[in-house]
Amino acid sequence: MPQFCFLLSIFLTLSLASLLVLASQQDENPTLQERTYTDPFIIFNRKRNAHACMMSIxxxxxYPLGAISLHLPLPSFLKSRIRIIPTLHAPIQLLGLAxxxxxxxxxIDNALxxxxxxxxxxxxxxxxIIGLLATSMIILIQPAMGILQHRHFRKTGKRSVWGYIHRWNGRVAVVLGMVNQGLGFQLTGIGTVVHTHSLVRNFLVCGLLAGVWFGLVVWDALRERRGKEGAVEQGGVEREDTKIVK
Incomplete structure (x- = not known):
């Protein structure tokens, strides 16, 4: 109990000191503070920067990390213990959606x-235009198709048309969002408002994660194709062996 009171007193003291500092700053330059919180151009710049930062993330x-999680080459003993979709894919994508x-x-507010x-x-x-198209594709289609595919998989253990729509709609929307980032930088003004190093940094991250994502997609598709070809070959050998035995 004494320790709690001591910590509470320290917290209240620091809070009071912070409020006094903020009050003194506002008293020293009230005109600047009023302009900071009421100037439409300053508010617009903050909204624009927040929009760019959040969409970039x-x-x-x-979204690339959520897609990469579906194609991780996990060992067999981890695949049986870790459920990728409810533990990694869905939480990451829901955070991105929010x-x-x-x-x-x-x-939209900035455009108005x-x-x-x-x-x-x-x-x-x-x-x-591309931004509204990409976001609408994700909001209106992705969650519904993902839920329908998840319910179908729990019943049958197989893929469905909902899963293919969910997969390709998401891929197209994410690629549109990546391309649209460059259009946003161009609209804002590269070299004036948007610094060149910010542009280079963002596209380095884009190239790295997109390259890993597309590489894993291609590798997964080739592995699945080889598995199907191997299953067909084994089935053909078994049928030939059966005929010989008969």
Whole structure:
């Protein structure tokens, strides 16, 4: 109990000191503080930066990592103990979905502020059109198709048309989001608002994770094809052996 009171007193003291510092700063320059919280251009810049940062994390990091988790070459003893979809794939994609919805709201708000949707279709930039298309594909299709495929797999243990739609719709949407990031940088202004080192850093991350993702997809497809060919060859040998025995 004394330790708790001691820690509580320290916490209250630090909190009071922080409030006094903030109050003194506001008293020293109230005009600057008022401009910081009410200037539309400053608020727009913050929303634009938050939109770019969140979308970059979603389409360059979270969605590729969630897709990579499905193609991890795990040993057989780990495959029987770790359920990839409920433990890795679904939580990562749900986190990305939540962040994407928030970033989409900021993007729409910024587009309305700039008047992109008030001057006709010719005034809407490609970044806004592709962004709405990619996010709509994910919001409207991905969760529903994933749930239907999961329910079908639990009943039959096989893939379904829902799974193929979920897979390819997600791949197309993520690739559109990656491409759309470059269009967003171009719209904002490369070399002025967007620094060159930020552009290089983001596309290095994009190239690394996208390369690993596509490589694992190709490797998984080749492995599955070889497994089917081996099963067909074994089936043909068994039928020939049966005929000889008869």
């Amino acid at each position: 979603v389409f360059l990091v979270l 962040m994407m919805i928030g970033a989409m709201g900021l993007g 502020f700039l008047g992109f949707f008030s001057g006709g279709a010719s005034m809407v930039p490609a970044h806004a």
